[in-house]
Amino acid sequence: MHIPDGFLNNNLAGGLLAGALGMIGYCLNKILKSITVAVGTIAGSVSEVNLGSQSFGFSENTSKYFQRLTLVALWVFAFQMFNIPVKSATSAHLIGGVFAAILAGPFAGFIIMSFVLIIQSLFFSDGGVLALGANILNMAFIGSFLSYYVYKAFSNKSQHFGVFAACFFSVMAASLACLIELGLSGSIVFSTAFKNMMSLHFGVSCIETLITLALLKVFRSVNGESNE
Amino acid sequence: MNKKKLAFIIPIFTVFLASLFASKLPDTLETIAINYEFINKAKETSSPFSGYCFPFVENHYASTFLTGIIGLALLYVLFKITTKIVKSLAKLIYEESK
Numbered sequence: 363m364h365i366p367d368g369f370l371n372n373n374l375a376g377g378l379l380a381g382a383l384g385m386i387g388y389c390l391n392k393i394l395k396s397i398t399v400a401v402g403t404i405a406g407s408v409s410e411v412n413l414g415s416q417s418f419g420f421s422e423n424t425s426k427y428f429q430r431l432t433l434v435a436l437w438v439f440a441f442q443m444f445n446i447p448v449k450s451a452t453s454a455h456l457i458g459g460v461f462a463a464i465l466a467g468p469f470a471g472f473i474i475m476s477f478v479l480i481i482q483s484l485f486f487s488d489g490g491v492l493a494l495g496a497n498i499l500n501m502a503f504i505g506s507f508l509s510y511y512v513y514k515a516f517s518n519k520s521q522h523f524g525v526f527a528a529c530f531f532s533v534m535a536a537s538l539a540c541l542i543e544l545g546l547s548g549s550i551v552f553s554t555a556f557k558n559m560m561s562l563h564f565g566v567s568c569i570e571t572l573i574t575l576a577l578l579k580v581f582r583s584v585n586g587e588s589n590e
Numbered sequence: 591m592n593k594k595k596l597a598f599i600i601p602i603f604t605v606f607l608a609s610l611f612a613s614k615l616p617d618t619l620e621t622i623a624i625n626y627e628f629i630n631k632a633k634e635t636s637s638p639f640s641g642y643c644f645p646f647v648e649n650h651y652a653s654t655f656l657t658g659i660i661g662l663a664l665l666y667v668l669f670k671i672t673t674k675i676v677k678s679l680a681k682l683i684y685e686e687s688k
Contacts, residue, residue, distance in 0.1 A: 440601035
């Protein structure tokens with residue numbers, strides 16, 4: 363689903379890139395604020411807090427938090443390299459947005475997916491540089507950030523159903539957004555490609571669900587967490 | 591084996607498996623681009639390891655594995671840098687608010 367350069371109109375791609383950079387800044391700020399609040403909470407409950415070179419609970423917790431984000435990002439990157447054949451003459455790979463958002467939250471999930479896409483685009487030509495904004499919108503914003511809220515809405519009774527709904531939304535909505543971007547850029551006629559695009563990605567959403575469920579189980583057991 | 595180490599080994603092992611067994615068929619978007627005849631619009635952007643190929647390594651499997659490992663390393667470094675920046679900014683904000 364990585365859009366290369368050339369498929370999208372330059373104005374649209376540039377606008378989406380600007381929006382994506384703004385969203386990265388917003389999400390990093392959200393993470394920073396939550397950490398700063400944590401500092402205040404820890405500082406309020408401990409009589410002697412050294413914020414200088416000596417590390418205390420905050421530093422250790424922040425390191426652990428970012429180590430978790432790093433691990434999730436490494437897993438997403440690695441599993442995105444694994445293309446699986448779907449239908450005849452087509453392959454697909456995990457997006458990983460739901461996996462990242464469930465384990466790290468919507469803001470950090472967006473950052474994880476964006477960083478993975480940035481590395482893939484700049485170093486491996488997997489997705490265009492100018493098209494990076496569109497790829498971040500499709501796979502990080504829709505595929506991770508928005509999908510997290512779908513997961514939250516449907517996971518009350520069963521976590522598995524929440525993952526299924528989020529993965530289905532993640533893949534289908536991201537592919538629809540991709541189709542709209544291609545249609546607006548004049549690369550494709552939206553109405554003629556709609557059925558083909560959606561039917562192709564329906565199979566992908568089933569694969570995404572199965573892999574996400576398996577990865578969540580393995581990641582949590584490796585990190586000594588409960589699977590609830 | 592230490593579980594923390596295992597959490598780092600799994601992505602490395604996955605990259606190894608991907609270099610051996612990942613499908614070379616076009617992905618879903620490429621298939622759509624081929625079917626609707628706009629695949630020629632794609633512009634090849636120059637990057638150090640374009641298409642997950644390591645320069646000067648002719649063996650395809652080794653080349654994909656090496657670039658995968660480089661990708662993991664780059665991501666690790668990017669998160670290390672972000673951690674340092676966010677940590678120092680958080681301390682700065684807290685000290686100013688005191």
